[in-house]
Amino acid sequence: MGSGGESKPSNLYDPFSASQSLLSGPDDENYPPINYQHGPRPLRDLPALLFFLLLSLYPIALGLVAVARRNPAASRVSSFVFDPATSSCVLSSSNSLSFASSSPFLNDLSWTLVVTLLLAGPIALAVLWLCRHYAKQVVYAALPFFILIPAFVNVYWFAACALSHSCRHSFPLAYRILALIFIFLLIAIVLWIIVANWHRVELTVRIVRIVAAALAGNMSLLAVLLALGLGLLVYFTSVVVFLVFSTWNGKVVPKEEEGTGGEYYLCVWRQDGWVPAYFALAIITMVWSVAVMVEAQVYVISGTIAQWYFSNEGSKPSRSIRSSLRDKGEVCKQEVHEVYVLLPVSRNHRVFLINRTPLVV
Numbered sequence: 001m002g003s004g005g006e007s008k009p010s011n012l013y014d015p016f017s018a019s020q021s022l023l024s025g026p027d028d029e030n031y032p033p034i035n036y037q038h039g040p041r042p043l044r045d046l047p048a049l050l051f052f053l054l055l056s057l058y059p060i061a062l063g064l065v066a067v068a069r070r071n072p073a074a075s076r077v078s079s080f081v082f083d084p085a086t087s088s089c090v091l092s093s094s095n096s097l098s099f100a101s102s103s104p105f106l107n108d109l110s111w112t113l114v115v116t117l118l119l120a121g122p123i124a125l126a127v128l129w130l131c132r133h134y135a136k137q138v139v140y141a142a143l144p145f146f147i148l149i150p151a152f153v154n155v156y157w158f159a160a161c162a163l164s165h166s167c168r169h170s171f172p173l174a175y176r177i178l179a180l181i182f183i184f185l186l187i188a189i190v191l192w193i194i195v196a197n198w199h200r201v202e203l204t205v206r207i208v209r210i211v212a213a214a215l216a217g218n219m220s221l222l223a224v225l226l227a228l229g230l231g232l233l234v235y236f237t238s239v240v241v242f243l244v245f246s247t248w249n250g251k252v253v254p255k256e257e258e259g260t261g262g263e264y265y266l267c268v269w270r271q272d273g274w275v276p277a278y279f280a281l282a283i284i285t286m287v288w289s290v291a292v293m294v295e296a297q298v299y300v301i302s303g304t305i306a307q308w309y310f311s312n313e314g315s316k317p318s319r320s321i322r323s324s325l326r327d328k329g330e331v332c333k334q335e336v337h338e339v340y341v342l343l344p345v346s347r348n349h350r351v352f353l354i355n356r357t358p359l360v361v
Helices: 046-068 072-079 104-133 135-142 145-163 165-170 173-196 198-216 220-246 274-310 320-325 328-345 349-355
Strands: 080-083 088-091 250-259 262-271
Touching: 046 220, 046 274, 072 080, 072 088, 072 250, 072 262, 088 250, 104 135, 104 198, 135 198, 145 165, 145 173, 173 198, 198 274, 220 274
Parallel strands: none
Antiparallel strands: 080 088, 250 262
16 A cells, blocks of 8 residues: 555565554454545534634634723833822822833744744654654664653752752752652653563554654645644634733722721722633633644544555545544534543543544444
8 A cells, every 4th residue: 555655554564564464463353344434524513613613713802802992001000099089090190101121031032933943844854754764773762761861850950959058948858868769769660661561662663663654655744733733822822912911901990998097098900890701711712722623633643644544555645634624523522522521431441532533434
């Protein structure tokens, strides 16, 4: 089997030949054959998709209203004084606005993001090339770092705390030694797990080769997954900015206080009543968006790779990513179903995972 010049996993190495397929085992006669549905996939659960889109647009729409109705006095509450003549809070004439210069941290952060975006592509392609041609070396070279890096961090923090005067006084030596030993015990457990499952390392190498070959035959997956991640990041950034501006919706009001000299008035900030409800709506939408994004990535990856895997030798599946994305309504509904129904009551995780996959019929 192949796709667009890329050979299928059966041609990469002998263990996954026709006699010992990835999807077969010694007891194949006990299981029905696996078939793939190559036909067009209809759009599913459109009401759930429309409801999710409307719920996602509400924080944006209300955020624009919050920006338009923001009150600049929210950042200068301490500059207001109570005026007995008008029984209201007025801005003190002795206070003036001050504008802070841009923080160097933001400049450094911007350059860091730019450099990261420029280097992310070449690094990802280099890792993909290494996994395709040197999967065994990559896996065996990465295994020691699961032990060396935690051990180095453990020793480093212990030495740094011993040299720091404030850390020595706030964290006694006995507790530091106990923490050091406890972390080393955790590292020993990880080492024991690796040694006990050493016979599965070769299986890991084969899986890495399979994944690298599948990804190399479907390079558009990288662009789609990157676009999904950037879209979620842009949406989150917008919602967070709107949440900040929503706290500026309100007014400065006088508040009566009791003191030793009698009653007096303070100027305090009072938010509008809809702001807490907006926070709740935005948080629910953000949590649902993260869940939908994770599920959408699973659907896109599994659907695209399944079409590539089950295609005929020398043929390239067309519109595989678009076909996988046609289940976006099911994705939106599936997350609510999992969170509120399946996760609390599901006990057979294998059946649960099989039932949530719409790719193999």
